[in-house]
Amino acid sequence: MKTNNLQAVELFAGIGGFRLGLQNANIETIWANDINELSYQVYESNFGKNSIVLGDINKIPISDIPNHDILTAGFPCQPFSPAGKKLGVRDSVRGTLFERIVEIIDEKQPKYFFLENVKRLLTMENGYHFRVILNALSELDYLIEWRIISPISFGIPQNRDRIFIFGTKLNSTNITSHLLESTSVFLTKPDVIDLEEIELLVDKYMIPIVVNKGKNYNWGMAYKNQMLTLNLPALPDIKPRQKLKDILQDEAMVDAQFDFTIDTLERIKKSKFVNRYCHGVELLYNQDGGSRLGYTIFGINGIASTLTASTSRHYERYQVGDKFRRLTNVEYARLMGFPDDWCRVARIYDQYALYGNAIVPVCVEWVCQRIGKINIEFTKSNWQQLSLAI
Numbered sequence: 001m002k003t004n005n006l007q008a009v010e011l012f013a014g015i016g017g018f019r020l021g022l023q024n025a026n027i028e029t030i031w032a033n034d035i036n037e038l039s040y041q042v043y044e045s046n047f048g049k050n051s052i053v054l055g056d057i058n059k060i061p062i063s064d065i066p067n068h069d070i071l072t073a074g075f076p077c078q079p080f081s082p083a084g085k086k087l088g089v090r091d092s093v094r095g096t097l098f099e100r101i102v103e104i105i106d107e108k109q110p111k112y113f114f115l116e117n118v119k120r121l122l123t124m125e126n127g128y129h130f131r132v133i134l135n136a137l138s139e140l141d142y143l144i145e146w147r148i149i150s151p152i153s154f155g156i157p158q159n160r161d162r163i164f165i166f167g168t169k170l171n172s173t174n175i176t177s178h179l180l181e182s183t184s185v186f187l188t189k190p191d192v193i194d195l196e197e198i199e200l201l202v203d204k205y206m207i208p209i210v211v212n213k214g215k216n217y218n219w220g221m222a223y224k225n226q227m228l229t230l231n232l233p234a235l236p237d238i239k240p241r242q243k244l245k246d247i248l249q250d251e252a253m254v255d256a257q258f259d260f261t262i263d264t265l266e267r268i269k270k271s272k273f274v275n276r277y278c279h280g281v282e283l284l285y286n287q288d289g290g291s292r293l294g295y296t297i298f299g300i301n302g303i304a305s306t307l308t309a310s311t312s313r314h315y316e317r318y319q320v321g322d323k324f325r326r327l328t329n330v331e332y333a334r335l336m337g338f339p340d341d342w343c344r345v346a347r348i349y350d351q352y353a354l355y356g357n358a359i360v361p362v363c364v365e366w367v368c369q370r371i372g373k374i375n376i377e378f379t380k381s382n383w384q385q386l387s388l389a390i
Contacts, residue, residue: 006111006371009033009065011073011101013052015042015343015354017336018072018114021364031066033057038346042354045345057100062107070368071108073101074116074359102136111169112371113137116359119148119161127216130163131227135209138222142167147186147235148218151337152280154362155239157247157303158335159279162359164367170223185367186219187376188236238366244282244318245300247334251321254328257348260317264297264324267317271295281305284319297324304335309356314349329355337362 010018010032019029032052034040043052053060075098105113121130137144146165151158166185206226220229271285282299297317298305304327307313317324329351330340337360343351 006069007066008070008072009068011057011071011104012075012097013043014039014074014358015338016046016052017338017359017361018074018116018364019043019047020338021359021361022070022072022368024361024365025368027070027368030068033060038350039354039357041345042343046342057097062104065104065108067108067110069111070371071101071105071110071113072115072364073113075101098133098136102140105137105142105167106140109169113142113165113167114364114367115165115167116364117163117165119163121163122148122216122218126213130216131209131212134222134227135225137165137167138209138225138227140167141170142223143170144168144222145184145186146220147232149186149235149363149367151360151363152241152303153235153238154337154360154366155237155242156335156337156360156362157242157244158305158307158360159281159303160306160360162363164363166367183372183374184376185370187232243301244304244335247331248300248320249328249330254325258325258328259323260315260325261323264317267295268297271297277302279305307332307335307352307356309353311353313356314352332356336360 006027008018008022008027008029010016010022010029013019013032013034014036016032019032022029029047032043032047033055034043034052035054035056037054040052040054044050053064101113101115121133124130134144144165144167146163148161149164150161152160164186206223206228209222209225209227212227215229215231217229217231218234219232220227222228268285271287273285274283276283280303282302283296284299285297287295297319299319305316315326318327327335329343329348332352332355333340333342336355336358338355338358343354346354
């Protein structure tokens with residue numbers, strides 16, 4: 001059974017994180033695309049033959065993409081990531097892929113779009129890159145909302161804040177009436193926000209995106225080239241929190257290929273015992289007590305640091321019991337919220353990058369389960385608290 005009979009397409013599909021989340025929310029994905037051959041193979045192995053189109057989205061005619069209700073895209077984050085070259089929308093290869101998303105939305109006019117990227121997108125060059133993206137999307141007659149969400153809220157022990165951007169198609173240019181009639185997919189009861197004079201809020205706090213020089217906070221909304229942004233508390237825990245040790249494989253099942261014990265014991269002789277936590281990640285040893293991750297030995301009593309597609313991150317050392325090893329491919333799957341064998345058709349070495357590039361399905365599922373439901377309404381009474389919070 002599908003939710004409201006909604007149908008989705010998945011751009012930059014990777015290994016299907018958006019699709020799995022949509023599927024768990026009873027929403028059907030009818031078309032998907034990715035340019036990476038290995039991602040394509042993993043996707044087909046889980047969703048069936050012909051479930052995804054392999055190729056460059058810039059070379060696929062928009063007419064080949066079926067009409068749909070939701071467009072999803074975890075568009076390439078490397079232009080914005082601290083691990084990349086940080087060229088953002090100036091990236092001549094990948095940054096322009098965002099323009100393709102805008103073109104497809106503009107032509108296909110889906111009811112909704114749902115995008116994801118790294119948290120750094122909000123702050124890069126004082127928020128310039130995010131405002132460029134937001135301005136382009138806000139010209140398309142969609143009411144846009146964004147929020148930073150972490151898988152920690154869903155019981156997954158990984159420090160992986162991501163920005164989720166949701167757009168709802170509107171049929172009028174009267175933003176006041178839209179806000180009064182609209183619901184939020186990201187706001188929850190602890191975020192109760194209120195306004196007695198909604199037109200005053202719109203006039204006073206919705207400012208032109210292009211002239212905004214302030215910060216882009218962890219929640220906000222935009223419409224017709226105007227925006228409003230607030231720093232809200234972190235999303236409350238939807239599921240009980242876990243630690244890294246709670247998701248590890250039984251040590252009897254861990255192959256010796258993951259073991260770094262002998263080498264690490266020698267490394268420790270030149271390292272400093274730091275025994276502290278950084279953003280919830282347990283740090284046991286590193287070089288001279290510094291923060292160079294390449295020399296760090298992690299503990300398992302906190303959460304995992306952000307998984308990435310960087311090959312060097314595959315070899316991080318963790319102290320597990322009386323030995324030192326890297327995390328297994330199965331543990332990477334669990335830290336991303338995928339079934340243990342999701343990337344079974346790929347080499348173990350390649351699975352790390354595939355998971356590191358993916359989106360956490362349970363975050364998608366939670367948002368999609370809230371589409372069209374009354375979560376928190378933008379009402380006159382609600383907006384008063386919002387105006388006081390600014």
